[in-house]
Amino acid sequence: MKTKLTISLLTVSLGLTACNSNHANSNSSSDSSANSATDTTSYPPVETQKANTSYKPAFAGQTRIKGAKTSTPFEGKVIAEGLKSPWGITALPDGRLLISEKEGDFRIATADGKLSEPIKGLPQVNSSGQGGLLGLRLDPKFESNRMIYWVFSDNTAAGTLTAVAKGKLSADEKSIEGAKVIYQATPAHKGNLHYGGRIIFDKEGNIILSTGERSDLVTRPLAQDLNAALGKILRITTDGQPAPGNPFIGKANARPEIYSYGHRNPQGLALHPETGDLWETEFGPRGGDELNRIEAGRNYGWPTITYGIEYKGDKVGAGIQQKDGLEQPVYYWDPVLSPSGITFYTGQNIPEWKNNLFICGLSSMHIARIILKDNKVVGEERLLGSEGQRFRDITQGKDGALYAITDIGKLYKIDKK
Secondary structure (H helix, E strand, C coil), X not given: CCCEEEHHHCCCCCCCCCCECCECCCCCCCCCCCCCCCEEEEECCCCCXXXXXXXXXXXXXXXXXXXXXXXXCEEXXXXXXXXXXXXXXXXXXXXXXXXXXXXXXXXXXXXXXXXXXXXXXXXXXXXXXXXXXXXXXXXCCHHHHCEEEEEEEEEECCEEEEEEEEEEECCCCCEEEEEEXXXXXXXXXXXXXXXXXXXXXXXXXXXXXXXXXXXXXXXXXXXXXXXXXXXXXEEECCCCCECCCCCCCCCCCCCCCEEEECCCEEEEEEECCCCCCEEEEEECCECCEEEEEXXXXXXXXXXXXXXXXXXXXXXXXXXXXXXXXXXXXXXXXXXXXXXXXXXXCCCCCCHHHCXXXXXXXXXXXXXXXXXXXXXXXEEEEXXXXXXXXXXXXXXXXXXXXXXXXXXXXCEEEEEEC
């Protein structure tokens, strides 16, 4: 059942043969220096398909950067199958992996691919559409308190919303004890799209959370509304309160938990291992997926500016891509990548990957390796493209390898061959 794939050959551009129902396109679907071991001068851009738009980037290298190729032989292999729509993955202190399944369960996977029975005791989720049990993270003090934090789509009388809960993993690892909802991203909406749903901890031990703008035209403007928690990056304490130092604390008609705004559907969050900068990926509409470096209080533009168009082909709003006071993405994709979970590589097994960002692609069906230099993208490589998988989330294990989950329930290990 296990399969192996030599990935060092997989750098050619692949057709985007599948698309998300929420993320279609017309074709189908900071480091101070980059690692010199990777060749980013000899390869053309990995994207060769026609773009959805004729929009021009704001600066050189903002899209379709030169390709890259890893020189170290490495492989991706399936170590487990049978997960049920896995959505989030994180490493346990002993090297096993904790995984969330969209319909509402946690599972634990061992390094040799053995899966636990579902872990019970979580609040009920609404798993319709893009909802369900979403991102998860261990408390920074997990080894002493066994606390887990997770994001899910919560039912309320007014509709569904993105919520954060916490609970303690029981000693026998069969249940979550004392599960409690600590935050709800209001207003609720009667829809089942664009929840965002990633969660990480900052260096102070506060929670960073991403929320979507819920997709519909009626909720889309709330990404620009500082009195709504939709379409935002939020920063809260482990009790669900606004974190100290947030940029809008004390400002009228602004929620104090907001860290940044103007986001569409952000499903990737990661802190740079050296600079500590917060990086984020989010879905554009038809084209215009973004990689952003998030700074406190900044407005990232949606839906006022975007490099994408509506699914039916119309321009979004005024059809502009730049405006004073609105942040430009560090990088964007057109056609789409459909970016979900992301992680930085800090392992030792493949030195040329140091501090590179790895992005899970859904409709694009590959993992994008992004090489950064001075907060700019200088190289892009496509990995695991021949596997035909919608990659949902990725993390680095305690052994330094990368582990990725796919929508159909596969768990991959990616490491030196």
